[in-house]
Amino acid sequence: MAVLALKKANCCPSSSLAETVNTNPVVIRRLLIELQDAGLITTLRGPHGGAVLKRKPEKVTLREIHSAVDQGNIFGTHPNEPSQECPVGKSIAKVMQRIQDRANRALEQELAKITLADVLRDLRRG
Amino acid sequence: MAVLALKKANCCPSSSLAETVNTNPVVIRRLLIELQDAGLITTLRGPHGGAVLKRKPEKVTLREIHSAVDQGNIFGTHPNEPSQECPVGKSIAKVMQRIQDRANRALEQELAKITLADVLRDLRRG
């Protein structure tokens, strides 16, 4: 998103983005789709195509970017289901979900305070 | 930690904990070591050994438990280093670290409000 912000109105193809991140264009394109679904960017096909920011960096918060590419749940959960015999195991999932929700809310509130423009400023300062 | 809290002063061996979570005792023991290092539990060897809470559930926050078993960094970072030619890639790591720190602080502040006793209460209510 920072790279797109620097390019301003110019389209940036997934291949260029992939180079700056040292990864594969398809990996980038999968992320671009999520950012697009969240309404943060537009993509254009064909020559001179690529991704462009849909809004000014001042109007984009890290909360939006984060929730676009991440499906919540700060703490992981163990892959196996806990024993249903155990009084804790029986209801821990529900209790943990409420904690996850609180944690996510706190995180989102903090990220909502930071805009892409803030990130650009910090990048310039180094 | 909730299971240990229910056992009160009684030791709980890793094998019992492993059963309630449907996993292997060694996986549990590795976690117990981290909890022990954080000063949250004590472990005892030999017959009738196992883990015991070191403090009352009212005095243990989820912040402590979380930071004992998790080494910060809410968002992952891409395994590859970004291009140093790119003005973003060059300094993004430092900028992201500051954001990580803010996010972690926000998360910790929220988790500090919840005690193990709160979790037990919620578990009882279902």
Add this chain to the structure above:
DNA sequence: GATTAAGTAATTATTTTAGTTACATTAGGA
């Protein structure tokens, strides 16, 4: 001294994540 537990190293298995290849689809421009 037998037994039961933690601590720990080394290994294997599983799952998740990232990367790759290939191709269909879309749009622009000579």
Add this chain to the structure above:
DNA sequence: TCCTAATGTAACTAAAATAATTACTTAATC
């Protein structure tokens, strides 16, 4: 109209991170 350059997407492979297992050492109790 055809060529080219881009996204979208599926299928597959590779790599990394996690979890599980095995085996053994150390410590404590009875």
